[in-house]
Every structure is written in C-alpha cells, then in structure tokens.
Amino acid sequence: MFTTAQSTNRQRRRLTFDEFKSMSFEDQKQYKAQVLEELRNYHAPLLEDLGVSRLDFQMKMAFYDKQARNVVGIFASEFKRENGFYFELISRDFEPLDEARTVYRIPYNPSFEEEYELNEKGSYLVPIEELRMVTPSSVAISGPSALLDQPRSKNAVPAAKPAATKQAPYRAPAPIEDAPYSELTIRDYYAIQTGKPVSTKPWLNELIKSHK
Numbered sequence: 001m002f003t004t005a006q007s008t009n010r011q012r013r014r015l016t017f018d019e020f021k022s023m024s025f026e027d028q029k030q031y032k033a034q035v036l037e038e039l040r041n042y043h044a045p046l047l048e049d050l051g052v053s054r055l056d057f058q059m060k061m062a063f064y065d066k067q068a069r070n071v072v073g074i075f076a077s078e079f080k081r082e083n084g085f086y087f088e089l090i091s092r093d094f095e096p097l098d099e100a101r102t103v104y105r106i107p108y109n110p111s112f113e114e115e116y117e118l119n120e121k122g123s124y125l126v127p128i129e130e131l132r133m134v135t136p137s138s139v140a141i142s143g144p145s146a147l148l149d150q151p152r153s154k155n156a157v158p159a160a161k162p163a164a165t166k167q168a169p170y171r172a173p174a175p176i177e178d179a180p181y182s183e184l185t186i187r188d189y190y191a192i193q194t195g196k197p198v199s200t201k202p203w204l205n206e207l208i209k210s211h212k
Contacts, residue, residue: 001041008056010105014093014095015031015093015094017093020094023132024056030094031094034096035059035094036058036059039059040054040057042101043086043088046134046136049136049139050083050086051083052083052084052086056081056084056085056086057086057087057088057103058085058087059087059088059089059090059094060072060073060074060087060088060089061089061092062089062128065117065119065125066143069127070127070129071125071126071127071128071200072122072125072126072128072131073119073121073124073126074088074112074116074123074124074126075122076113078106079109079112079124080108080110081106083108084105084106084107084125086104086106086134087103087104088101088102088103088104089102089104102133102134103133103134103136104132104133104134105131105132105133106126106131107132112124129185129186129187129200130185131185131186132184133184133185134140135184185199185200187199187200188201188204191208192204192208195208196208
C-alpha cells in the first residue's frame with residue numbers, strides 16, 4: 001500500500017516499473033500525481049518566466065510506434081493550449097530521462113489531426129525529432145518572447161499537407177538573421193553538438209560543413 005509518508009517530495013521512495021505496475025490503480029494514480037508535482041516544482045521558475053500555468057506542464061514517456069519511430073503521445077486538448085503545452089520526458093521508472101532536465105514545447109496547432117497519426121489510446125504520435133526544446137537562459141532574459149512563434153489563429157485556414165513523396169522545403173533564415181530557438185529540434189541540437197550535418201535543415205548542414 002502506498003503510504004502517506006511516501007507522498008512527500010522529500011520522502012518519496014523511487015519505485016521500479018515492476019513495483020509501480022504491482023500497485024492498485026488508485027495508488028498508481030497517487031504516485032504519478034506526486035511525481036508530476038515534483039517535476040512542476042523543479043521547473044516552476046521556468047514556467048513563471050514563460051507566464052504559463054502549472055497545468056500546462058506535464059510529463060511524457062517516449063515509446064516506439066508500429067513504424068519503429070521514437071514518439072510521444074500528445075492529446076487533442078494539449079495541442080489546443082493557447083500558450084503551448086510543455087513537458088519533460090521521463091523513464092519507465094518515472095525519473096527524468098536526461099540530466100539536463102530538458103523541457104519540450106508543443107505549440108498551439110489547429111491542424112494536428114491532419115499532421116499526426118492517431119493511436120489506439122486516443123493520442124497523436126509526434127516524433128521525438130520534431131519536438132521543440134525550451135532554452136531556460138533565453139526565456140529568463142526575454143520571457144515568452146524568446147519562443148518567438150505566436151499561437152496560430154483558430155480561424156486560419158490550415159496549410160495544405162505536403163505530399164508523402166516530397167518534403168516541403170525549409171526556408172533558411174536571411175544571412176543577417178538567425179533561426180529562433182523555437183525551431184530547434186533534437187536532431188538540430190545533435191548536429192550542432194557533434195558537428196555532423198544530420199539536420200533536416202539544409203542551410204544548417206551547410207553551415208556545419210563550412211566550419212569544419
């Protein structure tokens with residue numbers, strides 16, 4: 001039985017996935033709520049700088065779909081958050097997935113039903129490489145404007161989805177400009193850190209190759 005003593009942030013005993021699965025439904029629900037509260041407390045300064053509610057922050061567990069893609073499940077209500085939806089990736093044991101404690105953002109998107117596949121659990125599958133990372137240092141300086149992109153209008157006509165056989169070209173920033181952090185994906189970050197031109201953005205790959 002999950003005890004009250006385990007419910008405090010300071011005393012919460014870390015459970016393995018097998019231990020968690022052996023708990024009753026109510027105890028599982030309570031344990032997950034406590035883990036989420038700890039994550040929200042840890043990221044509270046960032047959420048405050050962003051000007052978003054704690055309810056706009058959740059935890060997500062990545063998994064592989066039927067096409068062997070590494071994805072996270074995003075629900076329709078989460079795509080509809082006007083200020084965007086934020087989360088941290090966790091492991092099967094409900095611990096932060098990386099030491100950097102990266103926070104990811106899903107912007108408001110009225111076209112999610114056309115862009116992403118619906119799975120049997122009622123969520124839409126978003127590939128890990130498409131997630132947008134939030135940079136705390138930039139947000140601390142510029143606040144929400146560090147994200148640059150604004151919520152799309154609910155009345156806007158959704159853009160046509162590119163044909164499956166042809167990828168829509170990425171528009172590179174002008175020479176004197178820079179790309180916003182909100183467009184930085186995990187693949188981009190990996191390319192920058194390793195110096196390998198593996199980004200889906202041709203201009204970024206060219207930039208990396210030219211500085212080798």
